[in-house]
Structures are given as C-alpha cells and as structure tokens.
Amino acid sequence: QSALTQPPSASGSPGQSVTISCTGTSSDVGGYNYVSWYQQHPGKAPKLMIYEVNKRPSGVPDRFSGSKSGNTASLTVSGLQAEDEADYYCSSYAGHNNLFGTGTKVTVL
Amino acid sequence: QLQLQESGPGLVKPSETLSLSCTVSGGSISSSTYYWGWIRQPPGKGLEWIGTIYYTGTTYYNPSLKSRVTMSVDTSKNQFSLKVSSVTAADTAVYYCARQGLYNYDYDYWGQGTLVTVSS
Numbered sequence: 001q002s003a004l005t006q007p008p009s010a011s012g013s014p015g016q017s018v019t020i021s022c023t024g025t026s027s028d029v030g031g032y033n034y035v036s037w038y039q040q041h042p043g044k045a046p047k048l049m050i051y052e053v054n055k056r057p058s059g060v061p062d063r064f065s066g067s068k069s070g071n072t073a074s075l076t077v078s079g080l081q082a083e084d085e086a087d088y089y090c091s092s093y094a095g096h097n098n099l100f101g102t103g104t105k106v107t108v109l
Numbered sequence: 110q111l112q113l114q115e116s117g118p119g120l121v122k123p124s125e126t127l128s129l130s131c132t133v134s135g136g137s138i139s140s141s142t143y144y145w146g147w148i149r150q151p152p153g154k155g156l157e158w159i160g161t162i163y164y165t166g167t168t169y170y171n172p173s174l175k176s177r178v179t180m181s182v183d184t185s186k187n188q189f190s191l192k193v194s195s196v197t198a199a200d201t202a203v204y205y206c207a208r209q210g211l212y213n214y215d216y217d218y219w220g221q222g223t224l225v226t227v228s229s
Binding site for chain 2: 003034036038045046047048051052057089091093096097098099100101102103
C-alpha cells in the first residue's frame with residue numbers, strides 16, 4: 001500500500017487561506033468518508049484537526065475545514081495565524097488498513 | 110483526561126526485537142468503541158501506520174510490516190504492546206501509541222512518542 005500524496009509545502013501570509021490536497025485511490029480516500037487530518041509541530045505528537053472528512057473535534061478553531069471530491073481530500077486553513085505553521089498529514093481508512101499522507105509543511109510568511 | 114504513555118528501550122541492536130508498551134490512564138482499554146494503534150515516524154520523515162488492536166485481541170497490521178510485527182493487549186494492566194522482530198536501521202523512528210475510533214478510524218489521543226534507535 002502506498003502513502004497518500006500531499007504537496008511537500010504550502011504557504012500564505014497571516015490572514016490568508018491555504019489549501020492542502022491529499023490524493024489517494026478509490027480503495028481509500030475515494031471509497032470511504034473516513035479521512036482525517038493531523039497537525040504536528042516540531043518535536044510534538046500529531047493532533048487531530050479534522051475527522052470524517054469535514055468534522056472538527058471540540059476545541060479546534062473553525063478556521064480549519066475539510067472536504068473531499070472523488071479520490072482527493074482537502075484541508076483549508078482560513079485566516080492563517082502564526083501558530084498554524086506546522087506539518088499537516090492526512091489519513092484515510094482503507095479497509096482495516098490505515099494510510100497516512102506524505103505530509104505538507106505549512107509556512108506562515 | 111485520557112493519557113497514553115509509551116515505554117521501552119531507546120536502543121535496539123540490528124536483528125534483535127524491538128519491544129514497546131503503551132499504558133493508558135484516565136480511561137479503560139476495554140472500551141468497546143475504540144481501537145488502539147501504533148504509528149511510527151522516522152527522523153525527518155512522515156507518519157507510518159504499524160497496526161491496530163482491539164481489547165479482545167483482534168489485530169490488523171500494515172501489510173508491509175506484517176511478517177515482523179506482533180501486537181498484544183493486557184486489559185488487567187490497561188496496556189497494549191508492540192514487538193517488531195529482525196530490526197534494521199530502517200526501523201529507527203519515533204514510535205507513537207494512539208487511540209483510534211471504532212467507527213470513524215481517527216486517532217484522537219496520542220502518546221508523546223518514544224525514539225527507538227537501531228544501532229550496534
């Protein structure tokens with residue numbers, strides 16, 4: 001099984017929006033509505049930001065939103081803030097397997 | 110507040126077996142609505158799913174690691190464990206344990222992670 005494909009990097013100025021894509025196949029992203037997104041700051045454990053494609057856990061700002069179309073899921077961070085600078089990983093259920101994305105480093109300019 | 114804590118040797122010799130435990134506090138590992146999983150991250154690289162276990166002992170492993178991985182659960186200690194056999198330098202990574210939703214498969218609670226280095 002291959003990792004889901006994400007762009008290596010993305011950037012935006014404070015207040016702007018950035019969107020990260022996560023491309024899989026019909027056997028994972030396209031086949032299930034179980035896509036989640038994780039934020040990871042250096043030296044820290046990942047933190048769940050989005051689950052089931054577009055749901056936010058309690059405490060996650062509504063600046064973070066998720067969507068999916070076909071085999072590609074997306075995470076949008078609106079109103080970028082300095083603390084949003086981190087690595088972001090998508091993940092998808094794939095029939096009793098779990099795939100992670102390759103990761104995207106988001107830089108706040 | 111649920112907490113997970115990984116423990117085990119930080120250094121393992123090549124060809125030997127890596128063994129880690131994850132102790133769960135603030136909640137029961139016997140909950141019927143959660144799986145428990147291991148994820149690893151080589152230095153400077155991305156996340157890799159290793160495997161998942163249910164409190165009954167049912168396991169699911171990453172096909173690429175399946176021949177070398179064994180997971181187990183000890184409900185009396187509220188712990189679950191990971192063994193990776195025949196390790197090489199490629200198994201050097203930060204190993205995380207995490208709770209996974211039974212119905213939505215997301216990882217909502219994570220341990221802090223533990224670095225395991227494979228070296229002679």
